[in-house]
Amino acid sequence: NAGVTQTPKFQVLKTGQSMTLQCAQDMNHNSMYWYRQDPGMGLRLIYYSASEGTTDKGEVPNGYNVSRLNKREFSLRLESAAPSQTSVYFCASGEVTPTDTQYFGPGTRLTVL
């Protein structure tokens, strides 16, 4: 039982390049989330998927797209990376109920030069 897994762990991009961050969970959760974490800013929600087949914007969606490939997998795409997207990206899974918690993957450390 791996929980939430993310690939890659580290990535360096040049401005304008594109890439996709992959996330998978084996906890049979309906909902999945992408957060970014920046120094002094805390964790901010980029996009989420309440259930398979749905996606919606969070607090900071600009510059990103997502795909909920199936119940297990939720990917985050940067179409044209910018230095402002240098951050640590965390995927999480859980349920969109008022009480359930969320479980986090190990993170992807992205640097955009």
Added chain:
Amino acid sequence: QKEVEQNSGPLSVPEGAIASLNCTYSDRGSQSFFWYRQYSGKSPELIMSIYSNGDKEDGRFTAQLNKASQYVSLLIRDSQPSDSATYLCAVKSLLYSNSGYALNFGKGTSLLVTP
């Protein structure tokens, strides 16, 4: 904007002392509250959840909730150097699209336990 506020610290306590971490939140409709611990370079790890007013104890950790004051706290008894980390307060809030709930995080309090 639904706010979750924490003192950024660092909070420094000697080994064996009680560390007290505080959090306030703005969304009166929130029903669930969580404390995560995050070591440097690692992902957030859930340590406590609390849903009702009062205290909830788990080992050396006690979470306290006061919904009337919109206040959550975490007490760590017999603090150890291994407790040195950033502690994130998280509140489950209704998303703006009304499609469900997600965690809204404070910026975290850095705790340093000195031997």
